[in-house]
Amino acid sequence: MHSPITCWSFVLVLAAATARGQDRAGDSIEAGRRIYAAQCAACHGLRGEGQPDWDRANAAGELPAPPHDSEGHTWKHSDAMLYHLVRDGWRDPYNKTQRLTMPAFGQTLAPGEIHDVIEYLKTMWTPDQTRFQQEESRQAPFPPEAR
Amino acid sequence: MALVAGLLGLQAVVVGARAAQSNRGGTVALAFDQASQTLFKARADAVYRSGDGGRHWAPVELPPASAPRTITAIAVSAGGNGALYVAGPGIGVLRSDDGGRNWSARKEGLPGTDVAAFATHADRPETIYAYVNGNGIYRSEDGGQHWRLMDAGPRGGITRFVHSNMPGSMQSGWLFVAGPQGVRRAMDCFCGWRDAGELGRAVDAVAYDPGQPHNVYAATDAGLFFSTDGGEKWSLLNTPGTPIEALIVTPGGTLYAAGADGSLFRRSGAANRWERMDA
Numbered sequence: 001m002h003s004p005i006t007c008w009s010f011v012l013v014l015a016a017a018t019a020r021g022q023d024r025a026g027d028s029i030e031a032g033r034r035i036y037a038a039q040c041a042a043c044h045g046l047r048g049e050g051q052p053d054w055d056r057a058n059a060a061g062e063l064p065a066p067p068h069d070s071e072g073h074t075w076k077h078s079d080a081m082l083y084h085l086v087r088d089g090w091r092d093p094y095n096k097t098q099r100l101t102m103p104a105f106g107q108t109l110a111p112g113e114i115h116d117v118i119e120y121l122k123t124m125w126t127p128d129q130t131r132f133q134q135e136e137s138r139q140a141p142f143p144p145e146a147r
Numbered sequence: 148m149a150l151v152a153g154l155l156g157l158q159a160v161v162v163g164a165r166a167a168q169s170n171r172g173g174t175v176a177l178a179f180d181q182a183s184q185t186l187f188k189a190r191a192d193a194v195y196r197s198g199d200g201g202r203h204w205a206p207v208e209l210p211p212a213s214a215p216r217t218i219t220a221i222a223v224s225a226g227g228n229g230a231l232y233v234a235g236p237g238i239g240v241l242r243s244d245d246g247g248r249n250w251s252a253r254k255e256g257l258p259g260t261d262v263a264a265f266a267t268h269a270d271r272p273e274t275i276y277a278y279v280n281g282n283g284i285y286r287s288e289d290g291g292q293h294w295r296l297m298d299a300g301p302r303g304g305i306t307r308f309v310h311s312n313m314p315g316s317m318q319s320g321w322l323f324v325a326g327p328q329g330v331r332r333a334m335d336c337f338c339g340w341r342d343a344g345e346l347g348r349a350v351d352a353v354a355y356d357p358g359q360p361h362n363v364y365a366a367t368d369a370g371l372f373f374s375t376d377g378g379e380k381w382s383l384l385n386t387p388g389t390p391i392e393a394l395i396v397t398p399g400g401t402l403y404a405a406g407a408d409g410s411l412f413r414r415s416g417a418a419n420r421w422e423r424m425d426a
Contacts, residue, residue, distance in 0.1 A: 055341075057341070073339060077336055
């Protein structure tokens, strides 16, 4: 039998830990928002709306930057895949130019910054999309250097 | 039940018979098991196996049907574990791990049995895809024990589809879809469907070469088209006269094409000519 004082202490510790976790998550999202505005918004839009006709190749044979909001497909990717896409970039094999389709940011952003910007992207999704992405990430979480 | 028993009885009679005798009606799907070098073919109502490249066929028995059913797909899992799948409307997805002697329904998470198309992952033995009419594409990563809706699928629907390990995907491969408007493709993260070239006509079957994944084949009523760049540009192949309804390319590069009249042809990469297997 636990005393009321012990139980209340446990509740308070748990509440403090939860609050600290929420603070950290909030800090991460806020940091991610600033990074997004500086590094990503020029192509993907200030509100994550992407470029027009993003789902078809343009005249140069490149795919325009897709939206990150609920209209796009970012929410379909696991944390691990999003991290590697931002760090290493990606080239659409049907891209007819010499450029990467998605530039690599591994030399520009630290692992924790990439994590933060991905956490910010998650604020643009619907609850169902968020749940889907959490499921995808269960087997493919952020790599250790970005946790 | 009596009808099923009758069909099974008919199948028993034709064991070992040549394909021309056993294959009345068109072949709707082909599959190849690399480990056992077994070729499978499906008609709408039956499945057969051949250990000699399609010269002789033996029936593969399916569980008795309690309702009308139509086979639209057969596929073998990647990696040599030998899992054989049969799918279609009224069937859902059936899996056999013993070469077709015993079957189990794989339906947890699927909205019904109206499976119009089915594909196995090119490299991952337990990852499979099913397109359910009116719902979309479902993926299972445990051999069909649990399914999850991944995408609504391309506009126009899906007649057949195949998973390809062509490089360049954000995830693990690509899906090439045959449909009323041609071939469409998407990375297997389902990050958007794009037209694969400009075939501009209905495609009945699509296949890719596992050894050269940029090589893709598409069967249409105007003939068999071939692409060497992952479906960007297509050229018409010299083909047998019959309309092609099903295609498969073995890991060794042999292309099998089944005609609407039940005929079967093959064409190896080295010999640029068709060989009729059921004549």
